[in-house]
Amino acid sequence: MLTPLPARIDADRLWSRLMTMAEVGKTTGGGVCRLALTDEDRAARDLLAEWFGAAGLSVRVDDLGNMYGRRAGADPDAPPVVFGSHLDTVPTGGRFDGALGVLGAVEVVHALNDAGCRTRAPLEVVNWTNEEGARFQPAMLASGVLFGPLPLEAAYAARDASGRTFGEELDRIGYRGSAANRLARCAAYLELHVEQGPVLERAGTQIGVVEGVEGISWSRVQILGRAAHAGPTPMAERRDALVAAARLVLLLRDAAGALGTVRLTVGRLDVLPNTVNVVPGAVEMTLDIRSRRDDDLEAALRAADRVCGDVASADDVTVRRAEFWRSPATPFAGRVIAIVAGAAAGRGYTAARLWAGAGHDAKYVADRFPAGMIFVPSAGGLSHNEEEWTSPEDCARGAAVLLDTVLTLAELDRTA
Ligand code: HGY
Ligand code: MN
Ligand code: MN
Numbered sequence: 331m332l333t334p335l336p337a338r339i340d341a342d343r344l345w346s347r348l349m350t351m352a353e354v355g356k357t358t359g360g361g362v363c364r365l366a367l368t369d370e371d372r373a374a375r376d377l378l379a380e381w382f383g384a385a386g387l388s389v390r391v392d393d394l395g396n397m398y399g400r401r402a403g404a405d406p407d408a409p410p411v412v413f414g415s416h417l418d419t420v421p422t423g424g425r426f427d428g429a430l431g432v433l434g435a436v437e438v439v440h441a442l443n444d445a446g447c448r449t450r451a452p453l454e455v456v457n458w459t460n461e462e463g464a465r466f467q468p469a470m471l472a473s474g475v476l477f478g479p480l481p482l483e484a485a486y487a488a489r490d491a492s493g494r495t496f497g498e499e500l501d502r503i504g505y506r507g508s509a510a511n512r513l514a515r516c517a518a519y520l521e522l523h524v525e526q527g528p529v530l531e532r533a534g535t536q537i538g539v540v541e542g543v544e545g546i547s548w549s550r551v552q553i554l555g556r557a558a559h560a561g562p563t564p565m566a567e568r569r570d571a572l573v574a575a576a577r578l579v580l581l582l583r584d585a586a587g588a589l590g591t592v593r594l595t596v597g598r599l600d601v602l603p604n605t606v607n608v609v610p611g612a613v614e615m616t617l618d619i620r621s622r623r624d625d626d627l628e629a630a631l632r633a634a635d636r637v638c639g640d641v642a643s644a645d646d647v648t649v650r651r652a653e654f655w656r657s658p659a660t661p662f663a664g665r666v667i668a669i670v671a672g673a674a675a676g677r678g679y680t681a682a683r684l685w686a687g688a689g690h691d692a693k694y695v696a697d698r699f700p701a702g703m704i705f706v707p708s709a710g711g712l713s714h715n716e717e718e719w720t721s722p723e724d725c726a727r728g729a730a731v732l733l734d735t736v737l738t739l740a741e742l743d744r745t746a
Contacts, residue, residue, distance in 0.1 A: 337445035337733060339733055340441065344437040345722045354373045360716050361425065362423045365419070366471075371503065382455070394471075396472050401449075406452065408450060408452060411740040412453075412699075413520040413521065414521065415431020416691065435456075447742060456513065458473050463548075466496045469655070470693060470694055472485070472691075473695060520704065520735055520736060521701075523686075523705060525705040531710070535707070536679040537682075539671045539683045544622040545657060546619075546656070547627055548618055551617050552614050554612050554648040555569035555571035556569040558608070559609070573645065581641065585634065594620075594634075599616075620687060624658055635651060663700035666700050667683075671683075673734035673735045704728055706720055706725065
């Protein structure tokens with residue numbers, strides 16, 4: 331394990347970039363709304379391209395809009411060590427989810443530049459398109475096309491709530507590059523990210539050594555009753571889709587909550603016709619189920635279908651669940667995990683091993699190349715919330731572990 335090198339993370343420089351990026355899509359609640367392929371995302375990308383240039387990185391964009399900043403190595407033919415994350419956010423996002431991984435990576439490059447360090451392997455900093463899946467489903471869409479099961483055409487055809495497609499919006503913001511620019515070779519991939527949960531903070535631990543990404547299932551659930559007049563329709567004769575949905579949400583939570591490793595969320599619910607004097611005829615909602623164990627995830631889905639059937643018969647409605655995205659639980663590469671752990675120890679930081687409850691592009695990259703992640707604590711375990719907070723010190727510690735991990739993987743070129 332390398333001892334810390336002359337290369338040094340500049341905590342103020344990293345924080346200043348994080349706060350500058352946080353101005354792009356800033357919300358009145360102090361958070362960030364930078365939905366994928368919106369004007370705010372374009373502005374963030376343009377700013378990142380500027381910062382890539384200032385760091386001496388050569389920029390390229392692939393046909394999914396993924397942005398790569400490349401730093402030459404002593405061995406131009408060696409596969410690059412790749413590190414980064416995403417700049418898109420959920421509508422009430424925070425300033426650190428994704429941005430810390432991209433800007434922490436830029437800071438690593440500046441630290442190497444300042445110290446005049448050259449690596450044997452080339453380095454590539456990446457900004458993945460549409461990690462969140464908030465505007466265009468599924469999540470991790472772009473890395474899912476490159477390394478996962480998602481067909482390119484399906485990605486381009488993904489529509490947002492207003493009916494605009496991913497492909498149209500990628501063209502509109504001017505970030506549809508070439509397939510020839512896709513990441514094709516990679517010695518290893520690293521992603522620095524805020525934990526987005528309470529584990530590190532509660533344990534008073536500085537660094538999370540991430541062992542893998544939990545499995546995720548996204549379904550659409552349709553509840554069909556019968557629209558009726560809110561006045562004359564007797565209560566006993568109603569087939570009220572919203573009442574059925576309300577019962578279903580609670581029963582799903584109890585059914586899945588009984589399975590220890592499972593977390594279940596109904597995040598979106600649309601009532602139809604959503605009118606003050608009409609008994610709701612239909613409800614459409616989303617179901618997000620996660621577990622680090624695929625068998626628990628399957629058990630939760632079976633329990634969910636049982637509950638859907640019970641509500642359908644009890645409330646005289648039709649309930650249909652259709653899964654539209656599945657990301658299996660994915661372990662990271664043992665060698666990368668060990669190097670991250672060694673880097674944290676080399677800095678004298680306290681560290682703990684854990685699994686990522688959130689999805690990350692590192693999951694799909696890990697399906698193809700050796701990958702790992704570094705977590706830093708989230709205040710109150712909060713994320714996907716405008717009050718998301720990670721301290722400047724924790725951000726800098728994460729970037730230092732990223733720097734040392736990248737250097738170990740890319741090897742310092744001592745011939746220079
Ligand atoms: O859904 C997720 O876990 C990620 O934030 N896209
Ligand atoms: Mn993220
Ligand atoms: Mn997120």
